[in-house]
Amino acid sequence: MSEKSLKSILALESYSIKDVMRMIDHSGLRVAYIIDKNRKLVGAVSDSDVRRAILVGKDIKQPVKAILNDEPVVLSLKDIKSNYSTRKKIKMKDRI
Numbered sequence: 001m002s003e004k005s006l007k008s009i010l011a012l013e014s015y016s017i018k019d020v021m022r023m024i025d026h027s028g029l030r031v032a033y034i035i036d037k038n039r040k041l042v043g044a045v046s047d048s049d050v051r052r053a054i055l056v057g058k059d060i061k062q063p064v065k066a067i068l069n070d071e072p073v074v075l076s077l078k079d080i081k082s083n084y085s086t087r088k089k090i091k092m093k094d095r096i
Contacts, residue, residue: 005027008023008026008027009023009024009027009029009031009032009033010032010033010035011023011032011033011034011035011045011064012034012035012036012037013034013035013036013042013043013063013064013065013068014065015034015063015064016060016061016062016063016064017050017053017058017059017060017061017062017063017064017066017067018060018061020032020034020045020050020064021047021050021060024045024046024050025047030046030047031044031045031046031047032044032045032064033072034064034065034068041072041074042065042068042070043065043068043069043070043071043072044068044069044072045064045067045068045069046069049067049068049069050067052067053066053067
């Protein structure tokens with residue numbers, strides 16, 4: 001993934017749900033990564049998270065931090081190259 005495409009899916013936690021929904025739509029990646037003002041990852045929001053929020057009546061003008069997954073599974077490049085460690089990380093996440 002290029003730096004330009006990565007920037008297209010990074011959103012500050014203060015962005016509205018609608019702003020992030022637009023980012024997800026434009027990127028075509030079905031996810032946005034939410035960062036704080038120090039550019040630290042605080043969570044992820046998928047297109048499914050946005051749909052569920054709308055279905056339960058959330059105001060799309062409120063900050064996206066209201067619907068983000070604050071414990072996303074994070075994989076390193078090494079994990080991606082190693083199928084076994086990737087499956088292990090995901091299974092460990094399911095147990096928590």
